[in-house]
Amino acid sequence: MSKQPRDPPKVNIPPLSKRSPGCPLRPTQSSHETDVLGEQIQGSLVKASKEDYPGYLKTGPQSTRKESFFDPDFKVISIETGVVGSKDDISPGSEPPGTVLLETTLNNTTRHPTPSSDPNDPLNWKPWRKALNFFLVLFFTVVAFSCNCVATAFWGQLNTELGFSFDELNNGFALGIGGLGIGCPLFVPIAVKFGKRPVYLVATILVIVATFWQARMKYLHDYYAASFLEGLATSLCEAMIQMTIADLYFVHQRGTMNGIFMIIIAISNFLSLVPAGYIATNINWNTCFWILGGLGSGFLIVSVFCFEETKFERAEDDPRDIHELHPPQGKMKWQLRPYTITTGSWGDFFKTFYTPFVVLISFPIVLFVTLHYTFMLTWLAMCATTLANSFTQPPYEFSPEAIGNMNIAPFIGLLIGSFYGGWLNDKSMLYLTKRNHGVYEPEMRLYMLIPMCLIMTAGVFMFGLSIATGTHWAVPMVGLGVFAAGFGANGSITLTYLIDCYRDMISDAFIGIVVVRNIMSMVVTFCLSPWIDLNGLRNVFIIAGCLSLVPLVVTPFMIKYGKHLRRLSADKYNKNKGGI
Known part of the structure; x- marks a missing residue:
């Protein structure tokens, strides 16, 4: 029975x-x-x-x-x-911070963080309004970073016309990187206290001044001073753009936004050098700076009337259920005040100048992202200066326009990497969240990081070793494109991972990251020429390629133990958060 x-x-x-x-x-x-x-x-x-x-x-x-x-x-x-x-x-x-119940159904994604009922909360802005604000930030990034990098396309002309040696040009590039590192801990705490809008406008003015200065430079001290000032102004592009993304977008959108940011990095670091080479060859190199200065001036006028403040203080824990959220009520106002002061004592304000370095050594996840980002930008600086130096000399002897065209491959590579580490990483995160019953862990983003670490290492080897042996120019160009693909993906994934873990501490975290990254990049750039003279280009890039595997080694550890580390750091995070 x-x-x-x-x-x-x-x-x-x-x-x-x-x-x-x-x-x-x-x-x-x-x-x-x-x-x-x-x-x-x-x-x-x-x-x-x-x-x-x-x-x-x-x-x-x-x-x-x-x-x-x-x-x-x-x-x-x-x-x-x-x-x-x-x-x-x-x-x-x-x-721990970063773990959220993200899914309400298999077809709907919960908005996190929960927006307030205030129509002026940036999370409640209309999509076009968010897009306009984000576009202006990205446009500033294009102009500022292009001013920093564009001269590498016509180093040969600067060497011939102004008598700057390649070592001196290399040192000027390093000074710009140094400005990037110094400006971030100076400007970002001011932005935290007084708002992002006034700091962006002041930085735009500095970019315009430095660009016009470079257009009229005749002596080496002009080049050095203008490069350093340009770096100071450009230092806002990384830390503050992450703060802006955290202000405007929900957790499931941040990977895509960082992917777009990495595309802008591709345009300013690589694609802008293509027309710069043609302009320098067919007109003169000064025209490149005049054009960039004009774009910066136009941007300044538009920003005064259209760029809004995104800083908004909302309740830490919104008690409303997701089904209780209603469209914001009240009158929408354009956030165009000259400044927005954050509540707190002046003692707290001055504390923000050293807090980032405490955060850097106190949070293992911040150190993890610092490791990735430092290695990425160091190899990028090495590749950029090696390209500018090596391809103006035998056996290549490229013209400025030919050197500019060499940057098409890394631009395409970075586009692919940005799509992989941005939109595709968001989709992967949502898929893994559903499989984890709606619980989102930031470490879910890191699975896609491992193959791109290997790709970036392969690109470093392919680029450096092919130049060292005098291989046909197509090989190092492809190698640079492969490296850029890994660079775009790694940058987007690691930056989004950090935002998701410590959203309310992002300004302090990124200041420390940017300072360490730029110190390392500046030192390597300053030492690159004597290092190559001592050991040879081949051995230098073999060492660089081997060292680029270090971030790959620690990534599986972070995938496994990242949540435990976030839990251990929860109390410290609660004490330090509030930086945006």
Whole structure:
């Protein structure tokens, strides 16, 4: 006689507080282990079966437990109502910064952070308004970075007309990198206190002054001073653009926005050198700076009337449920005030000048991103100066326009890498979040980082070794494109990972990153010529290629232990956050 099938067991599901979804997981009461046999969880849109999801939990007298693929501490999740089973009680605030319940259904993505009900909250702005603000920031980046890099296309002409040696030109490039490192810890704390709008406008004026100065330079001290001033102004482009992305966009959109940012880096660092080479050859090199100065002047006029302040102080924990969110009520105002002062004492303000360096050594995840970003930018500086030096000399002897054309390949490579590390990384993150029952962990972004680390290393070897042996110009050009693909993907992924982990500390974190990165890049650029003279170009790039594997080695460790490190740093994060 066959046994009658029994009814599925009822599951008692502890409700989450009204903060979720879209907020850190914080149950209002502790949960208990429950017998989940594969039936549909009551009140959930997801079937918790071991065929469908890796976080299947089975408990009982002879049960075994399979932990979540992404988080060994987290068990079965009900997307609508929260935690079904857990070995240990989860107390409020137990989830580390960055872990959020992101999915409400399999087809809808929760907006996180939760926007306020104020229509002037940048998270509530219309898409066109966000796009306009972001476009202006990106345009500033194009003009500023182009001014820093464009001269490398016509170093040969500067050597002939002004008598600057290639070592002196190399040192001027290094001074610009030094300005990038010094300007960030000076300007960003001011932006935190008084708002981003006035600092962007002042930086634009400095870019215009430095650009026109370079257009009229005749002596070496002009080149050195203008390069350093240009670097100071351009230093805003990285730290503050990450602050702007965090202000305007939700967590599932940030990878795409950083991918767009990396495309802008490609345009300013590589593509801008293509027309610069033609202009320098057919007109003169001064015209390049006059054009950039004119673009900067036009940008300044538009920004005065259209660039808005994105700094907004919202409640730390919004108690509203996602279903209680309604369209913002009230009058929308354009945020065009000259400055926006953040509340706090002047002692707190001066503290922000050294806090970034405390953050740098106190948070392992910040050190991890610093390692990646420092190595990326160091190899980029090496490749840029090597291209400018080597291709103006035998066996290549390229003209300025030919050197400019060499930058087409890295531009294409960076476009591919930015798509991979931006939009595609966002889609991958959403897919893994659904598989993890709606719980998003920032480490989900890092899986796509590993292959691009290998690609970047391959590009370094291919570029440097082919030049050292005098190989046909197409080989180093392809190598530079391969390196740029890895550069674009790695930059987008690591920057977004840091924002997702420590959104409310992003300004302090990026100041430390930018300073370390630029110090390293400046030192390597200053030492590159004597280093090549001592060891040869071939050995220099062999060493660089081997060292570029260091970030790859630590990435699997961060994938496995990143959440644990975020949990250990939660108290320090709560003390330091508030930097944007």
